[in-house]
Amino acid sequence: MSVFLSLSKLYVKSFYNLPGKKAPGSKATGKEIGKLVGVAALVVLVAGNLGYLFVVMNLNLYQGLAMVGMQGLLLLNAAVMATMLTLVVGFMTSLSTYYLNDMELQLLSMPIRPRALFGAKFVAVYVTEAALSMFFMVATMVVFGIKERPHPLFYAWGTLAGLLLPLPALAASYLIQIPLLTFARFLRNKKTIMIVGGVIGILFGLGLNIYFQRMMPPVADPAARAATFAGPGSAVSAMGRGYPPAMLAWRAMASPASASGLVAALMLLVACAAGPALVVLLLSGAYARSLVGFNEAHIRKLSKDGAEAFIARRLRRRRPFPTMVKREFDMMNREPMYLLNGPFIVVMLPLIMGIMYAVQKDALLADPDMAGVRALIDGGMGAALAGLVGAFMGSSTSIACTAVSRDAKALPFIKSLPIGPGAYLLAKLGHALIFGAVGSVVGVGLISLFLRLGAADALAGLAASLALSSLLNLAGLWLDTANPRLEWDNPIAAMKQNPNAVIMMLGAMGLLGGAGYLAFVWSMSAGEFALWFGLAPAAAFAALLAPFPRFGERRLAAMEG
Amino acid sequence: MIELSGITKTYAKSAVKAVDDLSVSVRDGEIFGFLGPNGAGKTTTIKALTGVLRPDAGSARIDGIDVAADPIAAKRRIGYVTDNPELFARLKAAEYLNFVGDVYGVSSADRRARTSEYATLFGIKDALGASIGSFSYGMKQKLLVTASLLHDPQNWVLDEPMVGLDPKAAFALKEIMRARAAAGKAVFFSTHVMEVAEKMCDRLAIVNKGRIVFTGTLAELKAMQGADGSLESLFLELVDDSAEESA
Numbered sequence: 126m127s128v129f130l131s132l133s134k135l136y137v138k139s140f141y142n143l144p145g146k147k148a149p150g151s152k153a154t155g156k157e158i159g160k161l162v163g164v165a166a167l168v169v170l171v172a173g174n175l176g177y178l179f180v181v182m183n184l185n186l187y188q189g190l191a192m193v194g195m196q197g198l199l200l201l202n203a204a205v206m207a208t209m210l211t212l213v214v215g216f217m218t219s220l221s222t223y224y225l226n227d228m229e230l231q232l233l234s235m236p237i238r239p240r241a242l243f244g245a246k247f248v249a250v251y252v253t254e255a256a257l258s259m260f261f262m263v264a265t266m267v268v269f270g271i272k273e274r275p276h277p278l279f280y281a282w283g284t285l286a287g288l289l290l291p292l293p294a295l296a297a298s299y300l301i302q303i304p305l306l307t308f309a310r311f312l313r314n315k316k317t318i319m320i321v322g323g324v325i326g327i328l329f330g331l332g333l334n335i336y337f338q339r340m341m342p343p344v345a346d347p348a349a350r351a352a353t354f355a356g357p358g359s360a361v362s363a364m365g366r367g368y369p370p371a372m373l374a375w376r377a378m379a380s381p382a383s384a385s386g387l388v389a390a391l392m393l394l395v396a397c398a399a400g401p402a403l404v405v406l407l408l409s410g411a412y413a414r415s416l417v418g419f420n421e422a423h424i425r426k427l428s429k430d431g432a433e434a435f436i437a438r439r440l441r442r443r444r445p446f447p448t449m450v451k452r453e454f455d456m457m458n459r460e461p462m463y464l465l466n467g468p469f470i471v472v473m474l475p476l477i478m479g480i481m482y483a484v485q486k487d488a489l490l491a492d493p494d495m496a497g498v499r500a501l502i503d504g505g506m507g508a509a510l511a512g513l514v515g516a517f518m519g520s521s522t523s524i525a526c527t528a529v530s531r532d533a534k535a536l537p538f539i540k541s542l543p544i545g546p547g548a549y550l551l552a553k554l555g556h557a558l559i560f561g562a563v564g565s566v567v568g569v570g571l572i573s574l575f576l577r578l579g580a581a582d583a584l585a586g587l588a589a590s591l592a593l594s595s596l597l598n599l600a601g602l603w604l605d606t607a608n609p610r611l612e613w614d615n616p617i618a619a620m621k622q623n624p625n626a627v628i629m630m631l632g633a634m635g636l637l638g639g640a641g642y643l644a645f646v647w648s649m650s651a652g653e654f655a656l657w658f659g660l661a662p663a664a665a666f667a668a669l670l671a672p673f674p675r676f677g678e679r680r681l682a683a684m685e686g
Numbered sequence: 687m688i689e690l691s692g693i694t695k696t697y698a699k700s701a702v703k704a705v706d707d708l709s710v711s712v713r714d715g716e717i718f719g720f721l722g723p724n725g726a727g728k729t730t731t732i733k734a735l736t737g738v739l740r741p742d743a744g745s746a747r748i749d750g751i752d753v754a755a756d757p758i759a760a761k762r763r764i765g766y767v768t769d770n771p772e773l774f775a776r777l778k779a780a781e782y783l784n785f786v787g788d789v790y791g792v793s794s795a796d797r798r799a800r801t802s803e804y805a806t807l808f809g810i811k812d813a814l815g816a817s818i819g820s821f822s823y824g825m826k827q828k829l830l831v832t833a834s835l836l837h838d839p840q841n842w843v844l845d846e847p848m849v850g851l852d853p854k855a856a857f858a859l860k861e862i863m864r865a866r867a868a869a870g871k872a873v874f875f876s877t878h879v880m881e882v883a884e885k886m887c888d889r890l891a892i893v894n895k896g897r898i899v900f901t902g903t904l905a906e907l908k909a910m911q912g913a914d915g916s917l918e919s920l921f922l923e924l925v926d927d928s929a930e931e932s933a
């Protein structure tokens with residue numbers, strides 16, 4: 126196998142933490158097969174949800190555009206969306222994986238050409254991008270295919286476009302990042318990159334929100350809405366026209382069986398291959414050089430007297446439990462990938478929502494057409510909404526449902542310490558609950574501001590939010606204790622490729638959606654909502670908490686570190 | 687005092703016994719070496735006695751306390767240096783020491799005095815404010831050793847402690863081991879280097895494929911006579927698999 130191929134395989138494996146080959150002779154046990162089936166079902170479920178969302182979005186857009194006879198623009202929209210989606214996700218992914226870990230320094234010591242090294246990295250990041258882009262294209266192709274019955278070549282060009290469109294976007298990301306990280310030494314640091322990446326993420330989220338706000342004024346007419354969103358005068362169309370690959374993809378799909386369609390497809394191929402080829406050709410050397418220095422840390426050496434003073438000042442006794450909770454905080458917040466994927470959500474979502482609020486003012490609810498909605502909100506739905514959003518934010522940090530997995534490497538040492546497994550797990554729960562409370566306060570507060578809720582409604586929402594998020598966090602911790610992901614090379618795997626995080630995200634959506642539905646159909650008042658969705662989850666929390674330490678003790682004892 | 691009796695452990699993911707009916711006891715006031723080739727089961731044994739692993743059979747007693755029956759009390763009496771110093775990279779050295787100190791309930795005054803003493807001895811005092819991730823391998827090892835002594839444990843258990851230490855630090859470590867034994871404390875360490883065991887141990891056990899092939903004093907071992915009279919060749923003979931199978 127060529128160096129490039131085996132490196133690509135290595136990167137893909139360590140990115141996505143694929144299991145290695147089974148040792149010869151060992152048979153898959155029933156439990157393993159069950160696990161595999163479960164994970165597969167989960168993947169199908171998530172993909173199905175997302176796919177459904179994309180299809181519905183495309184369908185709405187199609188119906189609107191078809192009314193004014195411009196359904197062809199759906200394809201341009203798809204090309205632009207695929208590009209934008211992959212540009213942003215690609216930028217974040219390539220940045221956060223720019224320097225994966227010290228494994229890369231070892232690779233640098235091997236006789237590997239920089240081109241193979243960088244090319245392999247590019248391929249590994251591209252895999253996610255292609256999947257994302259294809260997902261969107263397929264959703265569009267399904268809608269357009271059923272409605273318009275295009276020539277079979279349409280699907281070929283659509284697939285080609287889906288696979289090709291992420292390439293220039295990714296090349297552009299590296300075109301920015303490689304020079305940046307070559308010249309700005311201070312950026313060559315995981316922490317700095319984390320902050321930069323986070324800020325970019327927030328800005329993107331804001332941009333997207335403002336964009337949708339502007340594009341989708343609250344009008345009832347679907348044709349007018351579709352036209353403002355994707356019609357000839359819209360930003361999407363303008364962007365598509367100005368960006369050749371999107372334009373080419375559109376042309377190829379719009380007239381698939383014609384010569385001009387074929388020419389467009391070929392030009393698309395050339396246009397999209399050019400970017401990565403150039404970047405790999407010209408910047409591979411710079412990329413490899415810029416990897417050096419990533420693991421350097423700023424060391425503050427103490428002087429002789431300084432060290433004594435430091436010891437006297439810093440070494441101080443605390444009670445064991447708070448110390449363990451503090452360790453949980455440090456472990457989470459000092460690992461860039463964890464911080465971005467976890468607690469950051471509590472900061473990022475509110476910021477986005479805050480800006481949405483600022484952009485929107487009270488245009489929405491001041492509208493006389495909205496009087497019914499206002500009444501509904503004041504009748505208890507406002508409290509319910511605040512409570513559910515707060516609970517979601519308080520439980521979507523993935524702190525609890527990855528807590529044991531993230532600690533896999535330290536487990537043997539932890540188990541040698543004179544602390545009970547129960548206390549150890551409760552420290553993890555404490556950490557999650559603190560964030561749960563922060564998320565609840567922020568979420569409830571924002572919704573209360575947004576919907577102009579009174580204090581009583583807000584408090585009712587907060588009570589339910591605290592109870593619901595605590596229950597979800599405990600359930601998540603229970604899940605990760607029962608079935609942690611203990612074997613990984615890359616800390617990302619413990620969080621992002623942890624089935625427990627996905628299960629909990631879906632579970633939270635299900636539980637909270639169900640709660641919202643019940644609150645609505647039973648038209649609960651704020652007080653009733655607080656009573657039902659405060660007390661029931663609180664009771665469930667207590668019922669789960671009581672046997673948890675013993676359960677955890679057994680589970681931890683069974684883990685072979 | 688550490689008493690292991692009949693410890694047996696098979697990892698869930700493996701078919702062979704990593705440790706097989708292993709019994710060893712380490713008395714107070716002695717340095718006990720645990721010698722064996724790679725994969726012999728040293729780390730597994732140490733994990734069983736520190737309560738990290740639950741053995742399939744057998745028991746471990748620390749100062750008479752059964753690790754399975756009262757793990758917390760037993761663990762309090764152990765200072766443990768793991769074979770993997772690559773932990774807690776995100777913590778600063780002082781934070782790590784505070785964490786360990788708090789968990790073992792060490793008073794502020796004691797932890798300051800001991801940190802100062804051992805960090806000076808190992809020459810890592812100036813780095814206490816730095817993140818462990820920025821430490822060299824040997825520095826991490828020295829920090830682990832320092833942390834393991836914060837609570838002045840009755841039983842000191844070290845898994846491959848010499849690996850990665852420079853001669854000066856290795857010497858310092860040996861001095862500490864001797865001083866502790868002289869003060870009536872038990873020291874138990876694993877190694878795969880005969881020379882280290884030879885210089886340090888009052889008694890030693892040689893383990894191979896999970897089983898003890900020799901326990902006794904150095905003099906008793908020497909009496910067995912290797913091929914060329916050296917302990918090194920004797921050790922190699924004892925752990926030679928082909929010889930064992932034909933026996």
Ligand SMILES: Nc1ncnc2c1ncn2[C@@H]1O[C@H](COP(=O)(O)OP(=O)(O)OP(=O)(O)O)[C@@H](O)[C@H]1O
Nearest residue numbers: 685686697699700704723724725726727728729730
């Ligand atoms: N987590 C684990 N899962 C499965 N098998 C393991 C695990 N850890 C160790 N083993 C197996 O147990 C046996 C003993 O390993 P152990 O780590 O105790 O050896 P060791 O004597 O400490 O070796 P070394 O000198 O290399 O440190 C080996 O065969 C090893 O493959």
Ligand SMILES: [Mg+2]
Nearest residue numbers: 728729730769
């Ligand atoms: Mg070992």
